Amino acid sequence: MRLFKSNTEATQEPDLDLAAETGHVEKNPLPVHNEGTAQPLSIDHHLERQVVRKLDINLVPLVMALYLLAFLDRSNIGNARIAGMSDDLNLIGDRYDWLLTIFYIPYIVFEFLGIMWKVVPPHIWATFVVFLWGLVSSLQAVVQSWGGEMALRFIMGAAEAAYGPGIPYLLSFFYLRHELGFRCGVFLSAAPLANTFAGALAYGITSGHPSIAKWRVLFLVEGLPTIIMAAVAFFYLPDSPEKAKFLDEDEKRGAMARSVRQAGTSRRIGGVDWKDFGRGLIDIKAWFTGLMYFSCNVSFASLPVFLPTILSEMGFSDVAAQGLTAPPFFLSFLVTLVTPYIADRTQQRGLMLIVLTIIGGVGYVILATAESVGARYFGVFMAAGGIFPSIANILPWVLNNQGSDTRRGAGIVLLNVIGQCGPLLGTRLYPAREGPFYVKGQSICAAFMFFTTLLVIGLRTLLVWENKQLDKKYGTIEEQKARLSEAERRGEEADPVLAVENYGPMFRYVL
Numbered sequence: 001m002r003l004f005k006s007n008t009e010a011t012q013e014p015d016l017d018l019a020a021e022t023g024h025v026e027k028n029p030l031p032v033h034n035e036g037t038a039q040p041l042s043i044d045h046h047l048e049r050q051v052v053r054k055l056d057i058n059l060v061p062l063v064m065a066l067y068l069l070a071f072l073d074r075s076n077i078g079n080a081r082i083a084g085m086s087d088d089l090n091l092i093g094d095r096y097d098w099l100l101t102i103f104y105i106p107y108i109v110f111e112f113l114g115i116m117w118k119v120v121p122p123h124i125w126a127t128f129v130v131f132l133w134g135l136v137s138s139l140q141a142v143v144q145s146w147g148g149e150m151a152l153r154f155i156m157g158a159a160e161a162a163y164g165p166g167i168p169y170l171l172s173f174f175y176l177r178h179e180l181g182f183r184c185g186v187f188l189s190a191a192p193l194a195n196t197f198a199g200a201l202a203y204g205i206t207s208g209h210p211s212i213a214k215w216r217v218l219f220l221v222e223g224l225p226t227i228i229m230a231a232v233a234f235f236y237l238p239d240s241p242e243k244a245k246f247l248d249e250d251e252k253r254g255a256m257a258r259s260v261r262q263a264g265t266s267r268r269i270g271g272v273d274w275k276d277f278g279r280g281l282i283d284i285k286a287w288f289t290g291l292m293y294f295s296c297n298v299s300f301a302s303l304p305v306f307l308p309t310i311l312s313e314m315g316f317s318d319v320a321a322q323g324l325t326a327p328p329f330f331l332s333f334l335v336t337l338v339t340p341y342i343a344d345r346t347q348q349r350g351l352m353l354i355v356l357t358i359i360g361g362v363g364y365v366i367l368a369t370a371e372s373v374g375a376r377y378f379g380v381f382m383a384a385g386g387i388f389p390s391i392a393n394i395l396p397w398v399l400n401n402q403g404s405d406t407r408r409g410a411g412i413v414l415l416n417v418i419g420q421c422g423p424l425l426g427t428r429l430y431p432a433r434e435g436p437f438y439v440k441g442q443s444i445c446a447a448f449m450f451f452t453t454l455l456v457i458g459l460r461t462l463l464v465w466e467n468k469q470l471d472k473k474y475g476t477i478e479e480q481k482a483r484l485s486e487a488e489r490r491g492e493e494a495d496p497v498l499a500v501e502n503y504g505p506m507f508r509y510v511l
Contacts, residue, residue: 047251051251051258056183059237060171060186062236066233067188067191068190070164072201074157079308080215083202089149095146103153103156104301106154111165112417113161114169115410115413118409121239123236123237123238129159130226133159134226136155138220138227140219168398169412174241174255184396188391189337192384192388195329196333198325199326276404279410289415295452298425298444299387299445301426310438328377328383328384331384349393349510354453358386359385360387363446365442467509470507
Protein backbone atom coordinates (compact mmCIF):
# COMPACT_ATOMS: atom_id res chain seq x y z
CA MET A 1 0.00 0.00 0.00
CA ARG A 2 1.34 3.44 -0.90
CA LEU A 3 1.26 6.02 1.80
CA PHE A 4 1.86 9.18 -0.25
CA LYS A 5 1.28 10.50 -3.74
CA SER A 6 3.29 13.09 -5.58
CA ASN A 7 1.87 16.52 -6.39
CA THR A 8 1.09 15.44 -9.95
CA GLU A 9 -0.81 12.37 -8.81
CA ALA A 10 -2.55 14.31 -6.06
CA THR A 11 -4.10 16.73 -8.54
CA GLN A 12 -5.49 13.93 -10.72
CA GLU A 13 -8.20 12.81 -8.33
CA PRO A 14 -10.44 14.48 -5.76
CA ASP A 15 -9.50 13.86 -2.13
CA LEU A 16 -10.81 14.56 1.35
CA ASP A 17 -10.92 18.15 2.17
CA LEU A 18 -8.27 20.10 3.91
CA ALA A 19 -10.82 22.85 3.98
CA ALA A 20 -13.01 21.00 6.40
CA GLU A 21 -10.20 21.45 8.84
CA THR A 22 -10.21 25.20 8.30
CA GLY A 23 -13.95 25.58 8.15
CA HIS A 24 -14.20 25.69 4.34
CA VAL A 25 -14.99 23.10 1.74
CA GLU A 26 -12.70 22.10 -1.10
CA LYS A 27 -12.31 18.95 -3.15
CA ASN A 28 -8.60 18.94 -3.81
CA PRO A 29 -6.28 19.09 -0.80
CA LEU A 30 -3.26 21.28 -0.69
CA PRO A 31 0.03 19.41 -0.64
CA VAL A 32 1.47 18.55 2.72
CA HIS A 33 5.12 19.09 3.50
CA ASN A 34 6.65 16.00 5.04
CA GLU A 35 9.62 16.85 7.26
CA GLY A 36 12.91 15.65 5.82
CA THR A 37 11.76 15.77 2.20
CA ALA A 38 12.08 18.51 -0.35
CA GLN A 39 8.90 17.52 -2.17
CA PRO A 40 5.51 18.42 -0.69
CA LEU A 41 3.39 15.26 -0.34
CA SER A 42 -0.30 14.43 -0.24
CA ILE A 43 -1.64 11.79 2.14
CA ASP A 44 -3.28 8.64 0.79
CA HIS A 45 -6.77 9.20 2.17
CA HIS A 46 -7.83 5.56 2.10
CA LEU A 47 -5.07 4.91 4.60
CA GLU A 48 -5.99 8.08 6.48
CA ARG A 49 -9.55 6.86 6.97
CA GLN A 50 -8.13 3.58 8.24
CA VAL A 51 -6.03 5.45 10.81
CA VAL A 52 -9.01 7.51 12.02
CA ARG A 53 -11.20 4.41 12.26
CA LYS A 54 -8.64 2.62 14.43
CA LEU A 55 -8.25 5.67 16.66
CA ASP A 56 -12.03 5.79 17.06
CA ILE A 57 -12.18 2.12 18.03
CA ASN A 58 -9.18 1.99 20.37
CA LEU A 59 -8.57 5.44 21.83
CA VAL A 60 -11.91 7.21 22.29
CA PRO A 61 -13.75 4.33 24.09
CA LEU A 62 -10.85 3.99 26.54
CA VAL A 63 -10.74 7.65 27.59
CA MET A 64 -14.55 7.72 27.65
CA ALA A 65 -14.72 4.66 29.94
CA LEU A 66 -12.23 6.26 32.34
CA TYR A 67 -14.23 9.49 32.39
CA LEU A 68 -17.43 7.54 33.04
CA LEU A 69 -15.79 5.97 36.09
CA ALA A 70 -14.52 9.39 37.17
CA PHE A 71 -18.00 10.86 36.98
CA LEU A 72 -19.50 7.93 38.89
CA ASP A 73 -16.86 8.29 41.58
CA ARG A 74 -17.42 12.03 41.99
CA SER A 75 -21.22 12.09 41.84
CA ASN A 76 -22.17 8.90 43.72
CA ILE A 77 -22.05 10.97 46.88
CA GLY A 78 -25.56 12.15 45.98
CA ASN A 79 -26.75 8.55 46.02
CA ALA A 80 -24.77 7.77 49.17
CA ARG A 81 -26.42 10.71 50.92
CA ILE A 82 -29.89 9.19 50.67
CA ALA A 83 -28.53 5.68 51.38
CA GLY A 84 -27.57 6.52 54.96
CA MET A 85 -24.32 8.49 54.78
CA SER A 86 -25.99 11.69 55.93
CA ASP A 87 -26.94 10.12 59.26
CA ASP A 88 -23.77 8.09 59.80
CA LEU A 89 -21.40 11.03 59.20
CA ASN A 90 -23.71 13.53 60.91
CA LEU A 91 -24.02 15.80 57.84
CA ILE A 92 -25.88 18.55 59.61
CA GLY A 93 -26.24 22.13 58.39
CA ASP A 94 -24.22 22.79 55.25
CA ARG A 95 -21.76 19.93 55.73
CA TYR A 96 -23.02 18.06 52.65
CA ASP A 97 -22.69 21.20 50.55
CA TRP A 98 -19.08 21.51 51.71
CA LEU A 99 -18.38 17.94 50.62
CA LEU A 100 -19.42 18.98 47.13
CA THR A 101 -17.53 22.27 47.20
CA ILE A 102 -14.24 20.85 48.50
CA PHE A 103 -14.00 18.60 45.44
CA TYR A 104 -13.80 21.61 43.10
CA ILE A 105 -11.24 23.65 45.04
CA PRO A 106 -8.34 21.39 43.89
CA TYR A 107 -10.01 21.32 40.46
CA ILE A 108 -9.08 25.01 40.26
CA VAL A 109 -5.73 24.87 42.08
CA PHE A 110 -4.38 21.96 40.00
CA GLU A 111 -5.72 22.92 36.57
CA PHE A 112 -2.19 23.77 35.42
CA LEU A 113 -1.65 20.00 35.33
CA GLY A 114 -3.50 19.94 32.01
CA ILE A 115 -0.22 20.77 30.26
CA MET A 116 1.29 17.58 31.75
CA TRP A 117 -0.26 15.59 28.91
CA LYS A 118 2.43 17.13 26.72
CA VAL A 119 5.24 17.02 29.30
CA VAL A 120 4.83 13.44 30.60
CA PRO A 121 4.10 10.36 28.42
CA PRO A 122 0.28 10.18 28.52
CA HIS A 123 0.07 6.48 29.42
CA ILE A 124 2.18 7.10 32.55
CA TRP A 125 0.32 10.25 33.55
CA ALA A 126 -3.09 8.63 33.06
CA THR A 127 -2.09 5.54 35.06
CA PHE A 128 -0.97 7.64 38.02
CA VAL A 129 -4.04 9.89 38.24
CA VAL A 130 -6.59 7.12 37.53
CA PHE A 131 -5.08 4.86 40.21
CA LEU A 132 -5.04 7.74 42.70
CA TRP A 133 -8.68 8.74 42.34
CA GLY A 134 -9.78 5.07 42.26
CA LEU A 135 -7.92 4.38 45.51
CA VAL A 136 -9.35 7.47 47.21
CA SER A 137 -12.86 6.67 45.98
CA SER A 138 -12.61 3.18 47.47
CA LEU A 139 -11.26 4.50 50.78
CA GLN A 140 -14.48 6.47 51.24
CA ALA A 141 -15.97 3.14 52.29
CA VAL A 142 -14.00 3.23 55.58
CA VAL A 143 -14.23 6.92 56.43
CA GLN A 144 -15.63 7.61 59.90
CA SER A 145 -16.09 11.37 60.02
CA TRP A 146 -17.07 14.41 58.01
CA GLY A 147 -13.50 15.71 58.24
CA GLY A 148 -12.08 12.47 56.84
CA GLU A 149 -14.53 12.55 53.95
CA MET A 150 -13.59 16.18 53.26
CA ALA A 151 -9.91 15.18 52.97
CA LEU A 152 -10.68 12.30 50.61
CA ARG A 153 -12.89 14.46 48.40
CA PHE A 154 -10.10 17.03 48.15
CA ILE A 155 -7.55 14.43 46.98
CA MET A 156 -10.06 12.93 44.54
CA GLY A 157 -10.70 16.37 43.06
CA ALA A 158 -6.97 16.91 42.52
CA ALA A 159 -6.60 13.54 40.76
CA GLU A 160 -9.63 14.02 38.52
CA ALA A 161 -8.51 17.57 37.70
CA ALA A 162 -5.35 16.01 36.27
CA TYR A 163 -7.42 13.70 34.02
CA GLY A 164 -10.77 14.84 32.67
CA PRO A 165 -10.13 18.46 31.68
CA GLY A 166 -6.95 17.49 29.79
CA ILE A 167 -8.40 14.70 27.65
CA PRO A 168 -9.79 16.99 24.91
CA TYR A 169 -6.26 18.43 24.71
CA LEU A 170 -4.85 14.89 24.41
CA LEU A 171 -7.35 14.09 21.65
CA SER A 172 -6.14 17.13 19.71
CA PHE A 173 -2.80 15.30 19.29
CA PHE A 174 -4.59 12.52 17.39
CA TYR A 175 -7.38 14.24 15.43
CA LEU A 176 -7.59 17.15 12.99
CA ARG A 177 -9.65 20.24 13.71
CA HIS A 178 -12.76 19.15 11.85
CA GLU A 179 -12.64 15.70 13.49
CA LEU A 180 -12.14 16.83 17.06
CA GLY A 181 -15.55 18.09 18.16
CA PHE A 182 -17.41 14.80 17.69
CA ARG A 183 -14.68 12.83 19.51
CA CYS A 184 -14.78 15.32 22.39
CA GLY A 185 -18.55 14.90 22.40
CA VAL A 186 -18.24 11.12 22.63
CA PHE A 187 -15.76 11.48 25.49
CA LEU A 188 -17.88 14.00 27.39
CA SER A 189 -21.08 12.02 26.81
CA ALA A 190 -19.76 9.70 29.51
CA ALA A 191 -20.97 12.25 32.10
CA PRO A 192 -24.70 12.10 31.28
CA LEU A 193 -24.36 8.38 30.47
CA ALA A 194 -22.94 7.77 33.95
CA ASN A 195 -25.84 9.69 35.45
CA THR A 196 -28.30 7.69 33.32
CA PHE A 197 -27.60 4.45 35.14
CA ALA A 198 -25.98 5.80 38.32
CA GLY A 199 -29.31 5.77 40.15
CA ALA A 200 -30.21 2.24 39.07
CA LEU A 201 -26.68 1.05 39.84
CA ALA A 202 -26.77 2.67 43.25
CA TYR A 203 -30.15 1.11 43.95
CA GLY A 204 -28.89 -2.32 42.90
CA ILE A 205 -25.80 -2.02 45.07
CA THR A 206 -27.66 -0.74 48.14
CA SER A 207 -30.90 -2.75 47.88
CA GLY A 208 -29.61 -5.85 49.69
CA HIS A 209 -28.78 -6.35 53.33
CA PRO A 210 -24.99 -6.13 53.57
CA SER A 211 -23.15 -6.49 56.86
CA ILE A 212 -21.82 -2.95 56.54
CA ALA A 213 -23.63 0.29 55.78
CA LYS A 214 -25.11 0.39 52.28
CA TRP A 215 -23.43 3.66 51.37
CA ARG A 216 -20.05 2.15 52.24
CA VAL A 217 -20.73 -0.76 49.88
CA LEU A 218 -21.62 1.77 47.18
CA PHE A 219 -18.27 3.56 47.43
CA LEU A 220 -16.34 0.27 47.50
CA VAL A 221 -18.09 -1.36 44.55
CA GLU A 222 -17.84 1.75 42.36
CA GLY A 223 -14.26 2.59 43.35
CA LEU A 224 -12.45 -0.73 42.81
CA PRO A 225 -13.07 -0.96 39.02
CA THR A 226 -11.25 2.37 38.60
CA ILE A 227 -8.11 0.89 40.18
CA ILE A 228 -8.23 -2.00 37.70
CA MET A 229 -8.67 0.41 34.78
CA ALA A 230 -5.46 2.21 35.77
CA ALA A 231 -3.57 -0.89 34.60
CA VAL A 232 -5.53 -0.89 31.34
CA ALA A 233 -4.53 2.74 30.75
CA PHE A 234 -0.86 1.89 31.31
CA PHE A 235 -0.80 -0.81 28.64
CA TYR A 236 -3.28 0.51 26.08
CA LEU A 237 -3.31 4.34 26.11
CA PRO A 238 -0.97 5.52 23.31
CA ASP A 239 1.39 8.44 23.88
CA SER A 240 1.03 9.64 20.27
CA PRO A 241 -0.38 8.30 16.98
CA GLU A 242 3.09 7.13 15.93
CA LYS A 243 3.39 5.00 19.09
CA ALA A 244 -0.06 3.43 19.00
CA LYS A 245 0.24 -0.37 19.26
CA PHE A 246 -2.94 -0.84 17.25
CA LEU A 247 -1.51 0.89 14.15
CA ASP A 248 0.82 -0.87 11.69
CA GLU A 249 3.92 0.86 10.30
CA ASP A 250 2.17 2.35 7.25
CA GLU A 251 -0.62 3.67 9.47
CA LYS A 252 1.88 5.19 11.90
CA ARG A 253 3.57 7.06 9.07
CA GLY A 254 0.18 8.22 7.88
CA ALA A 255 -0.68 9.41 11.39
CA MET A 256 2.59 11.36 11.54
CA ALA A 257 1.80 12.96 8.18
CA ARG A 258 -1.56 14.07 9.58
CA SER A 259 0.30 15.76 12.44
CA VAL A 260 2.50 17.58 9.93
CA ARG A 261 -0.58 18.74 8.04
CA GLN A 262 -2.18 20.01 11.25
CA ALA A 263 0.78 21.68 12.93
CA GLY A 264 3.61 21.90 10.41
CA THR A 265 5.65 19.38 12.40
CA SER A 266 5.20 15.98 13.95
CA ARG A 267 4.16 16.05 17.59
CA ARG A 268 6.36 15.01 20.46
CA ILE A 269 6.24 14.76 24.23
CA GLY A 270 7.84 17.79 25.91
CA GLY A 271 9.03 20.86 24.07
CA VAL A 272 6.51 23.34 25.46
CA ASP A 273 7.04 26.82 23.99
CA TRP A 274 6.44 28.91 27.10
CA LYS A 275 6.25 32.21 25.21
CA ASP A 276 3.54 30.72 23.02
CA PHE A 277 1.89 29.40 26.18
CA GLY A 278 1.86 32.93 27.58
CA ARG A 279 0.33 34.30 24.38
CA GLY A 280 -2.42 31.70 24.74
CA LEU A 281 -3.18 32.82 28.28
CA ILE A 282 -3.78 36.44 27.23
CA ASP A 283 -5.86 35.60 24.14
CA ILE A 284 -9.26 37.25 24.61
CA LYS A 285 -10.95 34.35 22.80
CA ALA A 286 -9.74 31.95 25.49
CA TRP A 287 -11.21 34.22 28.17
CA PHE A 288 -14.58 34.20 26.40
CA THR A 289 -14.71 30.40 26.41
CA GLY A 290 -13.45 30.30 30.00
CA LEU A 291 -16.36 32.46 31.11
CA MET A 292 -18.76 30.28 29.10
CA TYR A 293 -17.43 27.23 30.87
CA PHE A 294 -17.78 28.96 34.25
CA SER A 295 -21.42 29.80 33.54
CA CYS A 296 -22.33 26.31 32.36
CA ASN A 297 -20.44 24.68 35.22
CA VAL A 298 -22.64 26.42 37.77
CA SER A 299 -25.43 24.15 36.53
CA PHE A 300 -23.26 21.23 35.35
CA ALA A 301 -21.87 20.64 38.84
CA SER A 302 -25.13 21.01 40.74
CA LEU A 303 -27.64 19.04 38.68
CA PRO A 304 -26.25 15.47 39.11
CA VAL A 305 -25.63 15.74 42.85
CA PHE A 306 -28.89 17.52 43.73
CA LEU A 307 -31.31 15.94 41.25
CA PRO A 308 -32.09 12.87 43.41
CA THR A 309 -32.89 15.23 46.30
CA ILE A 310 -34.99 17.52 44.08
CA LEU A 311 -37.00 14.57 42.74
CA SER A 312 -37.37 13.14 46.23
CA GLU A 313 -38.82 16.44 47.45
CA MET A 314 -41.27 16.46 44.54
CA GLY A 315 -42.97 13.64 46.45
CA PHE A 316 -41.28 10.57 44.96
CA SER A 317 -39.87 7.83 47.17
CA ASP A 318 -36.08 7.55 47.40
CA VAL A 319 -36.14 4.52 45.07
CA ALA A 320 -38.35 6.27 42.51
CA ALA A 321 -36.20 9.40 42.71
CA GLN A 322 -33.11 7.33 41.88
CA GLY A 323 -34.86 5.77 38.87
CA LEU A 324 -36.38 9.00 37.55
CA THR A 325 -32.94 10.59 37.12
CA ALA A 326 -32.22 8.20 34.24
CA PRO A 327 -34.53 9.43 31.39
CA PRO A 328 -33.40 13.11 31.35
CA PHE A 329 -29.75 12.12 31.55
CA PHE A 330 -30.16 9.59 28.73
CA LEU A 331 -31.67 12.32 26.55
CA SER A 332 -28.69 14.50 27.45
CA PHE A 333 -26.33 11.66 26.47
CA LEU A 334 -27.90 11.43 23.01
CA VAL A 335 -27.86 15.20 22.45
CA THR A 336 -24.22 15.33 23.61
CA LEU A 337 -23.34 12.84 20.87
CA VAL A 338 -25.35 14.47 18.09
CA THR A 339 -24.71 18.20 18.51
CA PRO A 340 -20.87 18.19 18.33
CA TYR A 341 -21.14 16.04 15.21
CA ILE A 342 -23.50 18.54 13.56
CA ALA A 343 -21.25 21.43 14.63
CA ASP A 344 -18.24 19.63 13.10
CA ARG A 345 -20.03 19.11 9.80
CA THR A 346 -21.38 22.65 9.56
CA GLN A 347 -18.42 24.36 11.29
CA GLN A 348 -21.01 26.43 13.17
CA ARG A 349 -20.32 25.65 16.81
CA GLY A 350 -21.49 29.06 18.03
CA LEU A 351 -24.99 28.70 16.58
CA MET A 352 -25.27 25.24 18.14
CA LEU A 353 -24.29 26.66 21.52
CA ILE A 354 -26.84 29.47 21.25
CA VAL A 355 -29.64 26.92 20.79
CA LEU A 356 -28.40 24.61 23.57
CA THR A 357 -27.89 27.31 26.19
CA ILE A 358 -31.34 28.77 25.54
CA ILE A 359 -32.89 25.30 25.96
CA GLY A 360 -31.04 24.79 29.23
CA GLY A 361 -31.99 28.24 30.48
CA VAL A 362 -35.68 27.73 29.70
CA GLY A 363 -35.54 24.40 31.54
CA TYR A 364 -34.34 26.14 34.69
CA VAL A 365 -36.98 28.86 34.32
CA ILE A 366 -39.62 26.12 34.36
CA LEU A 367 -38.03 24.54 37.43
CA ALA A 368 -38.02 27.94 39.18
CA THR A 369 -41.60 28.91 38.37
CA ALA A 370 -43.69 25.75 37.91
CA GLU A 371 -45.26 23.90 40.83
CA SER A 372 -46.80 20.86 39.16
CA VAL A 373 -44.71 17.70 39.17
CA GLY A 374 -45.19 17.11 35.43
CA ALA A 375 -44.00 20.57 34.43
CA ARG A 376 -41.03 20.46 36.77
CA TYR A 377 -39.97 17.04 35.50
CA PHE A 378 -40.19 18.38 31.92
CA GLY A 379 -37.96 21.24 33.05
CA VAL A 380 -35.40 18.68 34.24
CA PHE A 381 -35.34 17.20 30.71
CA MET A 382 -34.71 20.61 29.15
CA ALA A 383 -32.04 21.55 31.68
CA ALA A 384 -30.14 18.28 31.27
CA GLY A 385 -30.57 18.44 27.48
CA GLY A 386 -28.97 21.88 27.38
CA ILE A 387 -26.20 21.79 29.97
CA PHE A 388 -24.13 18.71 29.14
CA PRO A 389 -24.20 19.21 25.33
CA SER A 390 -23.16 22.85 25.85
CA ILE A 391 -20.03 21.73 27.69
CA ALA A 392 -19.35 19.22 24.90
CA ASN A 393 -19.35 22.05 22.35
CA ILE A 394 -17.44 24.64 24.38
CA LEU A 395 -14.36 22.44 24.91
CA PRO A 396 -13.70 21.66 21.23
CA TRP A 397 -14.35 25.31 20.34
CA VAL A 398 -11.28 26.20 22.40
CA LEU A 399 -9.19 23.60 20.56
CA ASN A 400 -10.61 24.54 17.15
CA ASN A 401 -9.44 28.12 17.44
CA GLN A 402 -5.91 27.74 18.82
CA GLY A 403 -3.40 26.84 16.11
CA SER A 404 -0.45 25.26 17.94
CA ASP A 405 -0.27 22.43 20.48
CA THR A 406 1.12 24.78 23.11
CA ARG A 407 -1.63 27.38 22.51
CA ARG A 408 -4.24 24.63 22.74
CA GLY A 409 -2.73 23.60 26.08
CA ALA A 410 -2.83 27.18 27.33
CA GLY A 411 -6.44 27.51 26.19
CA ILE A 412 -7.46 24.34 28.05
CA VAL A 413 -5.64 25.40 31.23
CA LEU A 414 -7.24 28.86 31.21
CA LEU A 415 -10.65 27.40 30.34
CA ASN A 416 -10.54 25.15 33.38
CA VAL A 417 -9.00 27.60 35.84
CA ILE A 418 -11.87 30.01 35.12
CA GLY A 419 -14.52 27.40 34.42
CA GLN A 420 -13.98 25.25 37.47
CA CYS A 421 -14.78 28.21 39.70
CA GLY A 422 -18.40 27.71 38.56
CA PRO A 423 -18.98 24.61 40.70
CA LEU A 424 -17.93 26.53 43.82
CA LEU A 425 -21.12 28.50 43.31
CA GLY A 426 -23.19 25.68 41.81
CA THR A 427 -22.69 23.34 44.76
CA ARG A 428 -23.99 26.00 47.19
CA LEU A 429 -27.24 26.79 45.39
CA TYR A 430 -29.56 24.20 46.92
CA PRO A 431 -29.54 24.47 50.75
CA ALA A 432 -32.04 22.13 52.36
CA ARG A 433 -34.00 25.02 53.89
CA GLU A 434 -35.04 26.21 50.40
CA GLY A 435 -36.66 22.94 49.34
CA PRO A 436 -38.76 21.63 47.78
CA PHE A 437 -38.73 24.19 44.94
CA TYR A 438 -35.26 25.75 45.35
CA VAL A 439 -36.42 28.83 43.47
CA LYS A 440 -33.24 30.83 44.08
CA GLY A 441 -30.93 28.03 42.93
CA GLN A 442 -32.97 27.32 39.79
CA SER A 443 -33.16 31.05 38.95
CA ILE A 444 -29.40 31.52 39.29
CA CYS A 445 -28.74 28.53 37.02
CA ALA A 446 -31.17 29.95 34.44
CA ALA A 447 -29.44 33.34 34.55
CA PHE A 448 -26.03 31.81 33.98
CA MET A 449 -27.26 29.72 31.04
CA PHE A 450 -28.61 32.88 29.37
CA PHE A 451 -25.38 34.71 30.22
CA THR A 452 -23.57 31.93 28.32
CA THR A 453 -25.80 32.67 25.32
CA LEU A 454 -24.64 36.30 25.34
CA LEU A 455 -21.00 35.24 25.62
CA VAL A 456 -21.39 32.91 22.63
CA ILE A 457 -22.90 35.71 20.53
CA GLY A 458 -20.03 38.00 21.53
CA LEU A 459 -17.30 35.48 20.71
CA ARG A 460 -18.86 34.50 17.41
CA THR A 461 -19.06 38.17 16.41
CA LEU A 462 -15.37 38.60 17.24
CA LEU A 463 -14.40 35.50 15.24
CA VAL A 464 -16.35 36.71 12.20
CA TRP A 465 -14.44 40.01 12.38
CA GLU A 466 -11.06 38.27 12.76
CA ASN A 467 -11.77 36.00 9.79
CA LYS A 468 -12.52 39.08 7.69
CA GLN A 469 -9.17 40.55 8.74
CA LEU A 470 -7.42 37.33 7.68
CA ASP A 471 -9.22 37.50 4.33
CA LYS A 472 -7.90 41.03 3.84
CA LYS A 473 -4.38 39.98 4.73
CA TYR A 474 -4.12 36.75 2.72
CA GLY A 475 -7.12 36.84 0.41
CA THR A 476 -10.18 34.68 0.87
CA ILE A 477 -9.91 30.91 0.87
CA GLU A 478 -11.46 30.86 -2.60
CA GLU A 479 -8.90 33.39 -3.91
CA GLN A 480 -6.04 31.36 -2.44
CA LYS A 481 -7.35 28.19 -4.06
CA ALA A 482 -7.61 29.99 -7.39
CA ARG A 483 -3.97 31.13 -7.11
CA LEU A 484 -2.94 27.61 -6.20
CA SER A 485 -4.79 26.15 -9.18
CA GLU A 486 -3.14 28.67 -11.48
CA ALA A 487 0.30 27.80 -10.06
CA GLU A 488 -0.38 24.08 -10.60
CA ARG A 489 -1.56 24.79 -14.18
CA ARG A 490 1.76 26.51 -14.89
CA GLY A 491 3.66 23.65 -13.27
CA GLU A 492 4.95 25.78 -10.39
CA GLU A 493 5.55 24.28 -6.95
CA ALA A 494 3.03 25.36 -4.31
CA ASP A 495 4.22 26.72 -0.98
CA PRO A 496 3.80 23.86 1.51
CA VAL A 497 3.06 26.28 4.36
CA LEU A 498 -0.38 26.80 2.84
CA ALA A 499 -1.36 23.31 3.95
CA VAL A 500 -0.41 23.90 7.58
CA GLU A 501 -3.14 24.81 10.08
CA ASN A 502 -0.80 26.41 12.58
CA TYR A 503 -1.96 29.96 11.81
CA GLY A 504 -0.97 29.67 8.15
CA PRO A 505 -2.74 31.61 5.36
CA MET A 506 -5.44 28.92 5.15
CA PHE A 507 -6.23 29.12 8.88
CA ARG A 508 -9.66 30.51 9.68
CA TYR A 509 -11.47 30.50 13.02
CA VAL A 510 -14.36 28.07 13.46
CA LEU A 511 -17.53 30.03 14.03
